[in-house]
Amino acid sequence: MKDGYVEPATLAKIFNFDGVRRIDQLVQDGVISATLVKVNGRSVRRYDLIPTVTAYIKHLQTKLTAKATNLADGLEDELRKTKAEADLKEAKAAIEKMKLAEFEGQMHRSDFVEAVMTDWASVVRDALLSLPGRLAIDTARIKTPEEESIRIHEEVKIILDDLAGYGYDPEKFQKLVRSRKGADEDAAEEKETGD
Secondary structure: OEOOEEOHHHHHHHOOOOOOHHHHHHHHOOOOOOEEEEEOOEEEEEEEHHHHHHHHHHHHHHHHHHHHHHHHHHHHHHHHHHHHHHHHHHHHHHHHHHHHHHHOOOOOOHHHHHHHHHHHHHHHHHHHHHHHHHHHHHHHHOOOHHHHHHHHHHHHHHHHHHHHOOOOOHHHHHHHHHHHHHHHHHHHHHHHHOO
């Protein structure tokens, strides 16, 4: 080592390489640089030891930082993927739980509730619309407003008693659930067969 310059073979040993081929590759990649020096009248390649080792360490640090960044990015991607899969499984479990609650009659779809409420509103509407026809003849024969009021009250009470009997019918909801479940299964089957 004359004036801090070393031969390629010595540098390869310092870097723990099997031969000088890797040294040549580092020069070609611009990581380290060789200097031509005169030895016995010939120009030969030599490496200034301290700047060369410093450049190689910097190169290794850059590669290590890039690998660490790639690893961190990969871990973040894997974490997002795992979270997304967990969220999907949780959502599917929630859907199945709701389907079970619906099937057991503990919960009802809004469209089923709407259908039942529409049916109930129709019954109320029909009862109220029939009231004038049911009272027309009776009230025509009544002489006093108090008697008319009593008769109208009696008829309204009959309607309210009828409506009070109109209640939640779990069997009706079960039929709706079964019919929808059958329709869902038919749709899934059609989707699978491509029909």
